[in-house]
Amino acid sequence: VQLVESAGGVVQPGGSLRLSCAGSGFIFNSYSMHWVRQAPGKGLEWVAIITYDGSKTFYADSVEGRFTISRDDSKNTLYLQMNTLRPEDAAVYYCARSGMFLHYIDYWGQGTLVTVSS
Amino acid sequence: EIVMTQSPATLSVSPGERATLSCRASQTVSSNLAWYQQKPGQAPRLLVYGASIRANGIPARFSGSGSGTEFTLTISILQSEDSAIYYCQQYNKWPPLTFGGGTKVEIK
Numbered sequence: 735v736q737l738v739e740s741a742g743g744v745v746q747p748g749g750s751l752r753l754s755c756a757g758s759g760f761i762f763n764s765y766s767m768h769w770v771r772q773a774p775g776k777g778l779e780w781v782a783i784i785t786y787d788g789s790k791t792f793y794a795d796s797v798e799g800r801f802t803i804s805r806d807d808s809k810n811t812l813y814l815q816m817n818t819l820r821p822e823d824a825a826v827y828y829c830a831r832s833g834m835f836l837h838y839i840d841y842w843g844q845g846t847l848v849t850v851s852s
Numbered sequence: 853e854i855v856m857t858q859s860p861a862t863l864s865v866s867p868g869e870r871a872t873l874s875c876r877a878s879q880t881v882s883s884n885l886a887w888y889q890q891k892p893g894q895a896p897r898l899l900v901y902g903a904s905i906r907a908n909g910i911p912a913r914f915s916g917s918g919s920g921t922e923f924t925l926t927i928s929i930l931q932s933e934d935s936a937i938y939y940c941q942q943y944n945k946w947p948p949l950t951f952g953g954g955t956k957v958e959i960k
Contacts, residue, residue, distance in 0.1 A: 768949075778888075778896065778939055780949040792947040828895055837943040838886035840907065842895035 735759040737829045737843035744849045745819050755812040755829030755843055762810040763787070766832040768839060769803060769814045771825035781827070782814065783837065797823075816848070824850045854878050854942050858952035866960040871927040873955045875940035880920045884944035887916055887925045890954075891936045899938075900925065927957070935959045 740754040753769075769781040782793045782803040791803050802815040812829055829843040855878040865871045875885065883903040888896040898907040900916035903923060913928045927934055940952040 777954050778890075778941075778951040780947075780951065783947070783949070794948050833901060836884060836901070837946060837949055838884075838898065838901040838941065839888075839896075840898050840901075842897070845895055 735831065735841045737831065737841060739827065739829050739843045739846040742827065742846040742848040744851060746852050747819060747821060747850055749819050749850075750815070750817045751819065751848060752816070753814040753827055753829075753846060753848070755814075757810045757812065757829075757831070760831070762805075763807040765834070766837065767803075767805060767812045768830040768832060768837075769801075769812075770828045770830050770839070770842075771823075772828070772845070773822075773825045776825075779825075783832070784812070819848075819850045821850050824848060853948055854881060854945055854950050856940055856942055856950050856952035858938075858940060858955050860955060861953070862956045862958060864958045864960050865927075865930050867930055867932055869930055871930050871934070871957055873925040873927075873938055873957070875918075875923040875925070875952050877921045877923075877942055879945075881942040881944035883919050884942060885916075885918070885923050886941045886943065887914075888939045888941065889934075889936045890939065896939065930957075930959065932959050 736758045784803045800818045804813045826845040828845045830839040831841040857876045885903045887900040890896040904916045937954045
């Protein structure tokens with residue numbers, strides 16, 4: 735199993751950024767997928783989940799209405815569209831795979847750094 | 853939202869000794885509790901799920917126990933490579949999925 739995130743970047747407050755995550759080594763459309771973030775020197779914060787079939791999405795309150803998780807199973811790719819970015823969104827963002835039936839996280843990407851600064 | 857509280861914040865243990873990490877949930881999570889290990893500069897790694905089921909490839913010195921609101925991760929014979937931050941996570945009632953604040957295990 736491999737999960738490889740796209741490069742993050744530096745974005746101004748109020749700006750937008752889209753992260754992507756390519757999955758390989760497993761049947762991508764059989765698994766729900768998450769984004770989890772970690773601010774510098776801080777703990778883990780769950781951001782969003784999309785079900786295996788893409789029919790349902792759920793978000794942390796802190797990003798609801800600003801972030802959108804999506805997937806393209808034809809490309810084995812997970813996305814996170816981040817709009818109206820705030821300084822507190824600065825973090826390493828991890829793409830992660832759910833366990834088959836329950837939502838622990840069994841595989842993580844290497845993470846990508848998003849900096850929000852003017 | 854279920855709040856996960858880990859203790860202690862930092863644990864200093866000598867090699868070969870036992871390390872006991874605690875995780876408490878603000879309401880019952882049944883056995884829907886996972887533990888992760890994170891080393892500096894790395895992504896977290898799944899150690900235990902279902903409160904007590906070791907993930908693939910995890911050494912037997914790592915064991916999880918508990919149910920309901922009280923959980924424990926035990927590292928039976930601490931090795932130098934076990935220096936890391938350990939997080940618990942509940943997946944019983946979501947969204948949101950919630951993590952504890954972490955316990956840093958230091959090697960004396």
